[in-house]
Amino acid sequence: xxxxxxxxxxxxxxxxxxSVPASFLLDPEGKVVGKDLRGEELNKTLxxxxx
Numbered sequence: 001x002x003x004x005x006x007x008x009x010x011x012x013x014x015x016x017x018x019s020v021p022a023s024f025l026l027d028p029e030g031k032v033v034g035k036d037l038r039g040e041e042l043n044k045t046l047x048x049x050x051x
Contacts, residue, residue, distance in 0.1 A: 022035070
């Protein structure tokens with residue numbers, strides 16, 4: 001997403017994005033339950049959510 005504000009974008013500030021690409025894992029209520037997860041860390045987090 002872009003509003004052409006680059007690192008001053010409201011979403012960048014709200015979610016603490018420090019680099020691109022950035023990824024966020026959200027629960028059904030929209031709460032951030034993981035950030036920038038990859039590989040085994042992502043697998044473990046998803047396994048815990050989908051027990």
